[in-house]
Amino acid sequence: MAGTASSQVKRALKQLGVDASVIKRVVVALYEAEVNIVAHAYKGIITADIDPERVFLRLVDEGPGIEDIEKAMTPGFSTASQEVREMGFGAGMGLPNISRNADVLNIHSIPGKGTTLEITILIK
Amino acid sequence: MDKQPHMFHHALRIRQEACIGCSRCMRVCPTEALRVTGGKATLHPGLCVDCGECFNVCPSRAVVVEDDDITQIFNYKHRILLIPAIFFAQFQEKLTLEEINSVLYEIGFTELCTVEQGVDLLVDEINKYIDTFEGSKPVISSFCPAVIRLIQVRFPVFADQILRLLPPLEVTAQYYRGDYARHGVPLDDVGIFYVTPCAAKIAAIKAPVGGYVSPINGVINMTQLYNKVFLAYKQKRNDSEHCSLVHSSLSKTGIQWATTGGEASHIRGRSLAIDSMPNVIDFLERLENEEITGVDYLELRACDMSCCGGILVQSNRFLVKERLDQLAKDLPDKHPLDESFRETCSGCIPMDKIEPRAMVKYHSDINIALERMEESRRLRRLLPNIDCGACGAPSCEALADDIVCGRASLDNCLLIHAHEADPATIEQIWGKKRFNK
Numbered sequence: 001m002a003g004t005a006s007s008q009v010k011r012a013l014k015q016l017g018v019d020a021s022v023i024k025r026v027v028v029a030l031y032e033a034e035v036n037i038v039a040h041a042y043k044g045i046i047t048a049d050i051d052p053e054r055v056f057l058r059l060v061d062e063g064p065g066i067e068d069i070e071k072a073m074t075p076g077f078s079t080a081s082q083e084v085r086e087m088g089f090g091a092g093m094g095l096p097n098i099s100r101n102a103d104v105l106n107i108h109s110i111p112g113k114g115t116t117l118e119i120t121i122l123i124k
Numbered sequence: 125m126d127k128q129p130h131m132f133h134h135a136l137r138i139r140q141e142a143c144i145g146c147s148r149c150m151r152v153c154p155t156e157a158l159r160v161t162g163g164k165a166t167l168h169p170g171l172c173v174d175c176g177e178c179f180n181v182c183p184s185r186a187v188v189v190e191d192d193d194i195t196q197i198f199n200y201k202h203r204i205l206l207i208p209a210i211f212f213a214q215f216q217e218k219l220t221l222e223e224i225n226s227v228l229y230e231i232g233f234t235e236l237c238t239v240e241q242g243v244d245l246l247v248d249e250i251n252k253y254i255d256t257f258e259g260s261k262p263v264i265s266s267f268c269p270a271v272i273r274l275i276q277v278r279f280p281v282f283a284d285q286i287l288r289l290l291p292p293l294e295v296t297a298q299y300y301r302g303d304y305a306r307h308g309v310p311l312d313d314v315g316i317f318y319v320t321p322c323a324a325k326i327a328a329i330k331a332p333v334g335g336y337v338s339p340i341n342g343v344i345n346m347t348q349l350y351n352k353v354f355l356a357y358k359q360k361r362n363d364s365e366h367c368s369l370v371h372s373s374l375s376k377t378g379i380q381w382a383t384t385g386g387e388a389s390h391i392r393g394r395s396l397a398i399d400s401m402p403n404v405i406d407f408l409e410r411l412e413n414e415e416i417t418g419v420d421y422l423e424l425r426a427c428d429m430s431c432c433g434g435i436l437v438q439s440n441r442f443l444v445k446e447r448l449d450q451l452a453k454d455l456p457d458k459h460p461l462d463e464s465f466r467e468t469c470s471g472c473i474p475m476d477k478i479e480p481r482a483m484v485k486y487h488s489d490i491n492i493a494l495e496r497m498e499e500s501r502r503l504r505r506l507l508p509n510i511d512c513g514a515c516g517a518p519s520c521e522a523l524a525d526d527i528v529c530g531r532a533s534l535d536n537c538l539l540i541h542a543h544e545a546d547p548a549t550i551e552q553i554w555g556k557k558r559f560n561k
Contacts, residue, residue: 006413015485016493020281027413052490123490 002038005046006030009057012050018123025101026055026121032097033117037061039080039089041114054103057119065111073099133331135174135190135323138165142186149178149187150518154401155277159526160516170483173273174324175401175426176435189323189436192342194349197232200315200341204300205233206293209240209379210321210431213447214350214439219357227356231349235300239318240378242295244458245465247377247390249289249473254393254420259284262395262411262419265387267291269328270426271404272478276333279408280480286334289473292381293318293325294338298472299465301339319344321434324426335476346436375459376452382431383445385423393420400428486529496528503527505561507537508554514538 006027013023030048037044041063049056066072073095080090099105104120138149145163157171158178165178165186179187197203205228212221225236254263266272266287275282290298297316304314320326320343329338380386388397396419398407404424410416427433432448433441459465486493486500500521507520515536517523526532534540543550543559551558 003413003415007409010413012497016490016497017482017484017486017488018490024281024412024414031413031415050494052494 002034003031005034005048009048009050009055012048013055016050022055022121022123026057029098029101029119029121030057032094033057033059033119035089036094036115036117037063039084040064052123054123055121057117057121059117059119060114061116062114065113065115066107066109067111069107069109133327134167134169134172135326135330136167136172136176136179137188137190138167138178139186139188140164142184144184144186146183147513147516148181148183150516151513152177152181153518154274154405156518156522158518160513170481171277173270173277173426174327175270175274176323177401179323179435189326189345191320191326191345191348192317194231194344194352196342197315197317201313202235202304202309202315203233204235204237204314204316205344206237206239206296206300206316206318206340208293208319208321208382208431209238209374209448209451210382210434210437210444211319211346211350213432213444213451214437215354216439216443216447219353223357224353227353230356231352233317237296237300238374238378239293239296240374240381241459241461242292242299242465242469243378243381244375244462245469246289246292246295246473249470250287250387250421251390251392253287253289254391261285262422263287265421265423266334266475267382267387267423268324268425268430270322270324270401271424272333273324273327274401274404274426275408276478276481277483278405279412280482281412282408283478283480286478288334288475288477290336290475292378293340294336295465295469295473297339299469302468302472315341317342317344319346319349321346321431321437322427323435333478346434347438350438373460374455375462376455376457378459379448379452379455383448384425384430384432386430388421388423391421391423394418395421395423397423397425399425399430399433401426485525496525500524500528503534506534506540506559508539508543508558509561510539510554510558512539 009030010023010027013026037059041061044059044061047058071077075096076092078090078092084090098119102119103122106118109115143164145160145165147160149165150158150160154175154177155171155173157168158165212224215224228236257263262285264282264286266289272286275286300316301314305311316339318340326343329340329343332338377390384399385397388395398404404426429441429445432444437444486496503524504520507524509520511519515523515538517526517532523532523536527534
């Protein structure tokens with residue numbers, strides 16, 4: 001279910017006493033990325049690595065991949081159907097939102113195979 | 125337990141001599157503030173939010189509310205009692221308002237005032253506040269002190285979003301204090317008392333947040349006052365006339381303010397009402413994850429059915445709500461003193477920002493905290509993860525955290541001992557993979 005990973009990471013960061021604004025960025029970025037996996041991919045693995053300087057999130061999925069990453073990064077660009085949009089998803093803000101909250105964002109994608117997202121958010 | 129740098133005033137206390145160490149309180153505490161050690165429950169003051177869940181489940185009445193003795197009203201010449209509408213609603217139709225008031229005067233109060241008189245003014249002020257609020261939304265109601273404390277401890281990110289206007293109780297207290305002052309009565313002669321349906325309100329009055337000092341001089345336990353009134357009424361029917369002041373009238377909005385939805389239904393925009401501690405926590409978690417967005421105002425109450433379900437309310441909470449709804453039908457839309465409240469109280473409603481008081485779980489140094497967190501995760505693989513509570517901690521996770529912080533040992537886990545002694549029996553119940561995952 002989308003939101004499970006971000007809840008767990010949020011919990012750990014709160015327990016570590018990480019600044020609330022940093023936690024918020026991590027949660028938003030991770031939640032958006034989780035939703036992407038649930039919405040598009042067949043399966044995915046999420047790992048979160050926390051050290052005193054930064055949070056490093058790696059999301060590897062097997063799925064359709066992204067045809068044109070630059071286009072996908074454009075706010076408002078979406079491949080979602082009208083139906084999905086009516087449910088309140090697919091507004092084309094997923095990747096732009098992740099990018100806005102990340103200090104470093106790497107996207108590797110092979111169309112037809114899958115996508116790997118690497119998100120780094122600095123703690124201090 | 126570690127000594128916390130700041131101690132907080134709490135209205136709940138565990139009487140060690142009465143505690144039977146049954147661990148019921150430990151299991152229901154929403155902030156995991158309780159442990160059992162030496163056969164007694166102990167409270168971690170930094171984590172307690174005074175919600176009273178422990179009070180509700182204690183079978184030996186070991187959890188007590190730290191209220192003020194009713195005899196101290198006689199330290200004052202003028203003895204004003206602020207009464208929430210809930211108090212009257214408990215008596216159902218058995219006693220009329222006049223009969224209840226008459227007994228309260230006999231007990232020694234000189235003026236009776238319903239708490240929710242300032243509500244009509246407050247509704248307008250809250251709506252104005254939200255319209256001009258520039259911070260992150262939703263604005264979160266300042267009504268329930270247990271919720272405010274929960275946010276300070278567990279959801280510090282929302283501390284900024286708590287409404288910076290006083291709750292109706294404090295508005296009304298200010299009004300009457302000001303009223304006596306305007307009539308030239310020395311302040312030392314005026315005692316303002318409040319009859320409370322819960323412990324959290326006591327903590328809020330004795331140790332207020334938001335840079336505020338409450339003018340309320342004492343807090344009376346609602347259970348005790350209910351019993352006194354009922355007893356006095358039963359012993360002799362009192363029909364003597366009292367000519368003292370009674371400000372017991374309320375508006376429709378006022379009488380329902382403390383019920384679930386009482387606030388939210390009057391606030392413009394998208395406003396939601398959520399009651400009971402587990403629901404409030406779940407909702408705040410989702411809000412924190414930004415799974416829920418676009419809400420303007422949140423009415424959050426710690427008790428199921430809001431104040432109708434307060435731990436010191438004697439009658440059934442559903443009946444109390446029913447009675448309040450019945451009484452509301454005959455009430456006017458605006459309180460008779462509304463204009464006077466607006467003239468005198470508008471300026472004294474704002475309060476300061478509420479500061480978070482997030483607790484350090486592992487260590488303030490993130491390097492040590494990370495080490496401890498990892499060690500705690502490793503320990504959890506050894507623990508059975510059935511949260512039986514027999515170790516004296518509310519969950520296996522809490523035990524693991526206590527161990528890494530030096531407050532407990534792995535020996536506390538009785539199931540590990542039992543498994544070592546007789547693996548067959550334990551595995552028959554809990555399976556083979558329960559330990560050493």
